[in-house]
Amino acid sequence: MSGSGHAGLRTIRTEHNMNDSSAYSRTRWPVAVKKMKLTEKIESKLGEEGIQELAAHLWARDCQTCGGSLGVEPPALYVIDMHTYAFAELNHEECRAPDWNDSGLLTGKSSSDAHLSHEALSVVLPFSRNGAMDLRPALLVNPGLESVMIQLDDQDRWQVKIGKHFEHAGLRPVGQIPMDSPVKGVTAHLTHFEIAVTLQGPPFSTYSAPIGGPSGPQIRDAHADKQGVLLMVSHLFDFTTPTPDHISSVFASGKLLSGWVGFAKNDDE
Numbered sequence: 001m002s003g004s005g006h007a008g009l010r011t012i013r014t015e016h017n018m019n020d021s022s023a024y025s026r027t028r029w030p031v032a033v034k035k036m037k038l039t040e041k042i043e044s045k046l047g048e049e050g051i052q053e054l055a056a057h058l059w060a061r062d063c064q065t066c067g068g069s070l071g072v073e074p075p076a077l078y079v080i081d082m083h084t085y086a087f088a089e090l091n092h093e094e095c096r097a098p099d100w101n102d103s104g105l106l107t108g109k110s111s112s113d114a115h116l117s118h119e120a121l122s123v124v125l126p127f128s129r130n131g132a133m134d135l136r137p138a139l140l141v142n143p144g145l146e147s148v149m150i151q152l153d154d155q156d157r158w159q160v161k162i163g164k165h166f167e168h169a170g171l172r173p174v175g176q177i178p179m180d181s182p183v184k185g186v187t188a189h190l191t192h193f194e195i196a197v198t199l200q201g202p203p204f205s206t207y208s209a210p211i212g213g214p215s216g217p218q219i220r221d222a223h224a225d226k227q228g229v230l231l232m233v234s235h236l237f238d239f240t241t242p243t244p245d246h247i248s249s250v251f252a253s254g255k256l257l258s259g260w261v262g263f264a265k266n267d268d269e
Protein backbone atom coordinates (compact mmCIF):
# COMPACT_ATOMS: atom_id res chain seq x y z
CA MET A 1 0.00 0.00 0.00
CA SER A 2 1.58 3.12 -1.33
CA GLY A 3 5.12 3.05 -0.13
CA SER A 4 4.50 1.02 2.97
CA GLY A 5 4.61 -2.31 1.17
CA HIS A 6 2.88 -5.55 1.88
CA ALA A 7 5.61 -7.07 4.00
CA GLY A 8 3.94 -5.94 7.19
CA LEU A 9 0.68 -7.54 6.21
CA ARG A 10 2.17 -10.98 6.20
CA THR A 11 3.74 -10.58 9.58
CA ILE A 12 0.87 -9.35 11.70
CA ARG A 13 2.02 -10.16 15.13
CA THR A 14 0.02 -11.83 17.83
CA GLU A 15 1.20 -9.42 20.52
CA HIS A 16 -1.35 -7.00 19.15
CA ASN A 17 -3.89 -9.18 20.84
CA MET A 18 -6.12 -9.51 17.85
CA ASN A 19 -7.07 -12.95 19.07
CA ASP A 20 -7.76 -11.77 22.57
CA SER A 21 -11.53 -11.81 22.45
CA SER A 22 -11.82 -10.16 25.86
CA ALA A 23 -10.89 -6.91 24.16
CA TYR A 24 -14.03 -6.87 22.09
CA SER A 25 -17.57 -6.96 23.26
CA ARG A 26 -19.95 -8.75 20.97
CA THR A 27 -23.39 -9.94 21.76
CA ARG A 28 -24.21 -12.56 19.18
CA TRP A 29 -21.85 -14.54 17.03
CA PRO A 30 -22.41 -15.05 13.35
CA VAL A 31 -22.32 -18.60 12.13
CA ALA A 32 -20.38 -19.36 8.97
CA VAL A 33 -22.66 -20.77 6.31
CA LYS A 34 -21.77 -24.38 5.74
CA LYS A 35 -25.04 -25.37 4.12
CA MET A 36 -27.70 -23.36 2.37
CA LYS A 37 -31.04 -24.44 1.04
CA LEU A 38 -30.98 -23.95 -2.73
CA THR A 39 -33.06 -24.75 -5.78
CA GLU A 40 -31.99 -26.36 -9.05
CA LYS A 41 -32.24 -22.98 -10.72
CA ILE A 42 -29.91 -21.41 -8.13
CA GLU A 43 -27.45 -24.26 -8.56
CA SER A 44 -27.44 -23.97 -12.34
CA LYS A 45 -27.10 -20.17 -12.23
CA LEU A 46 -24.30 -20.08 -9.65
CA GLY A 47 -22.45 -23.32 -10.36
CA GLU A 48 -20.38 -25.00 -7.67
CA GLU A 49 -17.84 -22.17 -7.70
CA GLY A 50 -20.47 -19.49 -7.25
CA ILE A 51 -22.06 -21.39 -4.37
CA GLN A 52 -18.68 -21.67 -2.64
CA GLU A 53 -18.06 -17.96 -3.22
CA LEU A 54 -21.35 -17.07 -1.54
CA ALA A 55 -20.89 -19.53 1.32
CA ALA A 56 -17.55 -17.86 2.12
CA HIS A 57 -19.11 -14.38 2.23
CA LEU A 58 -22.43 -15.02 3.99
CA TRP A 59 -22.96 -15.41 7.73
CA ALA A 60 -26.10 -16.90 9.21
CA ARG A 61 -27.19 -14.46 11.90
CA ASP A 62 -30.57 -12.85 11.23
CA CYS A 63 -33.32 -13.70 8.76
CA GLN A 64 -33.61 -10.91 6.16
CA THR A 65 -37.40 -11.18 6.16
CA CYS A 66 -38.44 -11.40 9.82
CA GLY A 67 -35.23 -10.25 11.52
CA GLY A 68 -35.22 -13.25 13.86
CA SER A 69 -32.15 -15.36 14.51
CA LEU A 70 -31.45 -17.88 11.76
CA GLY A 71 -30.44 -20.47 14.34
CA VAL A 72 -28.67 -23.66 13.39
CA GLU A 73 -30.92 -24.86 10.55
CA PRO A 74 -29.40 -24.26 7.09
CA PRO A 75 -30.75 -20.90 5.86
CA ALA A 76 -32.51 -20.52 2.52
CA LEU A 77 -30.71 -18.56 -0.19
CA TYR A 78 -32.80 -15.98 -2.03
CA VAL A 79 -31.30 -14.25 -5.03
CA ILE A 80 -32.77 -11.11 -6.59
CA ASP A 81 -31.35 -10.98 -10.11
CA MET A 82 -31.29 -7.44 -11.51
CA HIS A 83 -29.51 -8.71 -14.67
CA THR A 84 -26.28 -6.76 -14.41
CA TYR A 85 -25.97 -7.52 -10.72
CA ALA A 86 -27.87 -9.40 -8.04
CA PHE A 87 -28.42 -9.53 -4.32
CA ALA A 88 -28.05 -12.82 -2.46
CA GLU A 89 -29.53 -13.03 1.02
CA LEU A 90 -30.29 -15.52 3.76
CA ASN A 91 -33.74 -16.18 5.20
CA HIS A 92 -35.61 -18.74 7.24
CA GLU A 93 -36.98 -21.20 4.70
CA GLU A 94 -40.50 -20.61 6.06
CA CYS A 95 -40.11 -16.82 5.73
CA ARG A 96 -38.82 -16.88 2.17
CA ALA A 97 -38.29 -20.12 0.25
CA PRO A 98 -35.05 -20.42 -1.69
CA ASP A 99 -35.37 -19.00 -5.19
CA TRP A 100 -33.52 -17.28 -8.01
CA ASN A 101 -35.84 -14.38 -8.76
CA ASP A 102 -35.20 -12.87 -12.17
CA SER A 103 -38.82 -11.92 -12.77
CA GLY A 104 -38.15 -8.24 -12.14
CA LEU A 105 -40.89 -8.41 -9.50
CA LEU A 106 -40.30 -8.33 -5.80
CA THR A 107 -43.06 -9.35 -3.48
CA GLY A 108 -43.24 -9.17 0.28
CA LYS A 109 -40.45 -6.69 0.64
CA SER A 110 -37.95 -4.71 -1.31
CA SER A 111 -34.28 -5.42 -0.96
CA SER A 112 -34.04 -3.08 2.03
CA ASP A 113 -31.41 -3.94 4.59
CA ALA A 114 -33.44 -3.30 7.73
CA HIS A 115 -32.37 -6.67 9.14
CA LEU A 116 -28.81 -6.62 7.85
CA SER A 117 -26.13 -7.14 10.50
CA HIS A 118 -22.64 -5.68 10.41
CA GLU A 119 -19.58 -6.12 12.58
CA ALA A 120 -16.42 -4.16 13.24
CA LEU A 121 -13.16 -4.80 15.02
CA SER A 122 -10.55 -2.30 16.18
CA VAL A 123 -6.93 -3.43 15.81
CA VAL A 124 -3.41 -2.13 15.31
CA LEU A 125 -1.61 -3.40 12.21
CA PRO A 126 2.15 -3.30 11.79
CA PHE A 127 3.24 -2.06 8.38
CA SER A 128 6.80 -1.53 7.36
CA ARG A 129 7.82 1.82 5.99
CA ASN A 130 11.38 2.66 5.00
CA GLY A 131 12.53 -0.33 6.98
CA ALA A 132 10.85 0.82 10.17
CA MET A 133 7.74 -0.52 11.82
CA ASP A 134 4.75 1.71 11.21
CA LEU A 135 1.87 0.92 13.58
CA ARG A 136 -1.47 1.81 12.05
CA PRO A 137 -4.79 1.77 13.86
CA ALA A 138 -7.34 -0.02 11.70
CA LEU A 139 -11.07 -0.58 11.81
CA LEU A 140 -12.00 -3.84 10.12
CA VAL A 141 -15.62 -3.88 8.95
CA ASN A 142 -17.87 -6.60 7.63
CA PRO A 143 -20.67 -4.40 6.22
CA GLY A 144 -23.22 -7.16 5.66
CA LEU A 145 -23.33 -10.60 7.19
CA GLU A 146 -26.52 -12.00 5.66
CA SER A 147 -26.71 -10.24 2.29
CA VAL A 148 -24.17 -9.48 -0.44
CA MET A 149 -24.18 -8.02 -3.92
CA ILE A 150 -22.91 -10.30 -6.68
CA GLN A 151 -21.90 -9.49 -10.21
CA LEU A 152 -20.93 -11.57 -13.26
CA ASP A 153 -17.26 -11.23 -14.14
CA ASP A 154 -15.96 -11.40 -17.71
CA GLN A 155 -15.88 -15.19 -17.48
CA ASP A 156 -19.55 -15.32 -16.46
CA ARG A 157 -18.80 -16.26 -12.87
CA TRP A 158 -20.77 -14.61 -10.09
CA GLN A 159 -18.40 -12.74 -7.77
CA VAL A 160 -19.19 -10.95 -4.53
CA LYS A 161 -18.82 -7.17 -4.79
CA ILE A 162 -18.52 -4.72 -1.94
CA GLY A 163 -21.29 -2.09 -2.04
CA LYS A 164 -20.64 0.75 -4.49
CA HIS A 165 -21.18 3.38 -1.80
CA PHE A 166 -17.80 2.42 -0.31
CA GLU A 167 -16.11 3.08 -3.63
CA HIS A 168 -18.01 6.36 -3.98
CA ALA A 169 -16.72 7.32 -0.54
CA GLY A 170 -13.17 6.89 -1.82
CA LEU A 171 -12.23 3.40 -0.66
CA ARG A 172 -9.96 1.45 -3.02
CA PRO A 173 -8.45 -2.03 -3.33
CA VAL A 174 -5.52 -2.62 -1.01
CA GLY A 175 -2.35 -1.53 -2.75
CA GLN A 176 -3.95 1.64 -4.11
CA ILE A 177 -4.37 3.50 -0.82
CA PRO A 178 -2.51 6.75 -0.27
CA MET A 179 -1.84 6.04 3.39
CA ASP A 180 -1.82 9.56 4.78
CA SER A 181 -4.30 11.14 2.41
CA PRO A 182 -7.77 10.83 3.94
CA VAL A 183 -10.64 9.70 1.73
CA LYS A 184 -13.28 12.35 1.10
CA GLY A 185 -16.43 10.41 1.87
CA VAL A 186 -15.83 9.01 5.37
CA THR A 187 -15.06 10.59 8.73
CA ALA A 188 -13.90 8.97 11.95
CA HIS A 189 -14.83 9.77 15.54
CA LEU A 190 -12.83 8.65 18.52
CA THR A 191 -13.90 8.48 22.13
CA HIS A 192 -12.12 6.84 25.00
CA PHE A 193 -14.23 3.74 24.53
CA GLU A 194 -14.95 3.51 20.84
CA ILE A 195 -13.78 4.23 17.30
CA ALA A 196 -16.50 4.94 14.75
CA VAL A 197 -16.54 5.80 11.06
CA THR A 198 -19.46 7.33 9.18
CA LEU A 199 -20.13 7.47 5.46
CA GLN A 200 -20.80 11.07 4.42
CA GLY A 201 -23.09 9.98 1.57
CA PRO A 202 -26.00 7.53 1.28
CA PRO A 203 -26.67 5.28 3.09
CA PHE A 204 -24.83 7.33 5.79
CA SER A 205 -23.90 4.13 7.64
CA THR A 206 -21.87 4.22 10.84
CA TYR A 207 -19.60 1.36 11.90
CA SER A 208 -18.04 1.29 15.32
CA ALA A 209 -15.99 -0.97 17.53
CA PRO A 210 -15.10 -0.77 21.22
CA ILE A 211 -11.53 -0.04 22.23
CA GLY A 212 -10.72 -1.96 25.33
CA GLY A 213 -9.01 -4.92 26.91
CA PRO A 214 -5.25 -5.47 26.98
CA SER A 215 -4.69 -3.96 23.54
CA GLY A 216 -6.75 -0.84 24.31
CA PRO A 217 -3.86 1.44 25.34
CA GLN A 218 -1.84 0.48 22.27
CA ILE A 219 -4.81 1.14 19.97
CA ARG A 220 -5.45 4.53 21.63
CA ASP A 221 -1.76 5.45 21.29
CA ALA A 222 -1.81 4.59 17.59
CA HIS A 223 -4.94 6.71 17.05
CA ALA A 224 -3.39 9.66 18.88
CA ASP A 225 -0.19 9.29 16.88
CA LYS A 226 -1.78 9.01 13.43
CA GLN A 227 -4.96 11.11 13.91
CA GLY A 228 -6.96 8.72 11.82
CA VAL A 229 -7.81 5.12 11.18
CA LEU A 230 -7.33 2.70 8.30
CA LEU A 231 -10.79 1.51 7.28
CA MET A 232 -10.82 -1.98 5.75
CA VAL A 233 -14.11 -3.38 4.46
CA SER A 234 -14.76 -6.99 3.44
CA HIS A 235 -17.63 -9.46 3.58
CA LEU A 236 -15.01 -12.12 4.37
CA PHE A 237 -14.21 -10.79 7.83
CA ASP A 238 -15.18 -13.17 10.62
CA PHE A 239 -14.68 -11.68 14.06
CA THR A 240 -15.71 -14.79 15.96
CA THR A 241 -12.05 -15.74 16.25
CA PRO A 242 -10.18 -12.90 14.56
CA THR A 243 -6.75 -14.49 14.43
CA PRO A 244 -3.88 -12.78 12.61
CA ASP A 245 -3.95 -15.65 10.10
CA HIS A 246 -7.60 -15.03 9.30
CA ILE A 247 -7.07 -11.29 8.87
CA SER A 248 -4.01 -11.90 6.68
CA SER A 249 -5.99 -14.33 4.54
CA VAL A 250 -8.67 -11.69 3.94
CA PHE A 251 -5.96 -9.20 2.88
CA ALA A 252 -4.46 -11.82 0.58
CA SER A 253 -7.85 -12.55 -1.01
CA GLY A 254 -7.93 -9.05 -2.45
CA LYS A 255 -11.66 -8.98 -1.71
CA LEU A 256 -11.61 -5.82 0.33
CA LEU A 257 -11.71 -2.07 -0.03
CA SER A 258 -9.71 0.25 2.14
CA GLY A 259 -8.92 3.86 2.79
CA TRP A 260 -7.33 6.17 5.32
CA VAL A 261 -9.98 8.03 7.33
CA GLY A 262 -9.14 11.21 9.19
CA PHE A 263 -10.72 12.21 12.48
CA ALA A 264 -13.61 14.63 12.21
CA LYS A 265 -12.81 18.12 13.47
CA ASN A 266 -13.83 18.99 17.05
CA ASP A 267 -12.82 15.56 18.33
CA ASP A 268 -10.97 15.72 21.61
CA GLU A 269 -8.17 13.34 20.73
Ligand SMILES: [Zn+2]
Pocket residue numbers: 063064065066067068091092095
Ligand atom coordinates in the same frame (compact mmCIF):
# COMPACT_ATOMS: atom_id res chain seq x y z
ZN1 LIG B 1 -37.54 -15.34 9.26
